[in-house]
Amino acid sequence: MVLDRIVAAARRSFSENGWAGTSMRAVAHDAGVDPALVHYYFSGKDALLDACLQPPEGFLESITAAQTTPxxxxxxxxxxxxxxxxxxxxxxxxxxxxxxxxxxEPVARSRLESLIAQAMVGAVAERLDSDDRHYRACLASSQLVGLAFLRYVWCVEPLASTAREKVTAAIGPTIQRYLNGPLEPR
Known part of the structure; x- marks a missing residue:
């Protein structure tokens, strides 16, 4: 679909070149479409960036579903x-x-902060019983975001190539402790 190609090209450009280095014309070129088509779908670069910052389909729902696990x-x-x-x-x-x-990009950072606060921290905290549930959810989320960066964005070895079962066995108990184990007083 043309719209998907435009958004994919824009995601690449924003992530590699930032706001200043991304143009609607360059996105159109990379997507293999006429620049007028990019303007047809998006009123401007702000709208294009906003489309690029939408989480993957089903992502927020899957976080909520994981919270129903015992x-x-x-x-x-x-x-x-x-x-x-x-x-x-x-x-x-x-x-x-x-x-x-x-x-x-400050706009993207703000959007990501909101996504993490609502989708990760909020969803995790919602299912915890303790008074410090938001603090616990922040700790768990910090570990998960760190794992994502090290394993998938920066591809730091040996974590990047460690079998997922070993990753879960190593990090799962830490997340579990953050959720309902003993914590040092703040």
Whole structure:
């Protein structure tokens, strides 16, 4: 579909070149379409960036679904959800673009902060019983985002090539402790 090609080209450009280095004309060229078509679908570069920052389809729902896992297995479920999402090539391309764009674009960073606050921290905190549930959810989310960066964005070895079962076995208990284990007082 033409719209998908335009958004994919824009994601690549925003993540590699930033806001200033991305033009509607260059996106059209990379997508193999007439520049007028990009303007037809998007009123301007702001609208194009906004489309590029949408999470993969089903991503937010899958976080909510992982929260229905029994508490004793929820840490591993969240790690497996992250691994499943990033191992889907289409979803990984979207997430990588969002993270890389947010690294140098204030609008994208703000959007990502909102996504993490609502989708990750909010969804995780919603299903916790403790008074410090938002703090616990932030700790769990920080571990998951760090895992995504090291394994899938920066491809740091040996984590990047470690079998997913080993990753889940190593990180799942840490996430579990953040969710319902003992924490140092703040």
């Amino acid at each position: 508490m004793r297995a929820r840490g591993a479920a969240l790690v497996n959800l992250l691994l499943d999402t990033w191992e889907d090539p289409a979803a990984a391309q979207v997430l990588r673009s969002i993270l890389l764009t947010a690294a140098h």
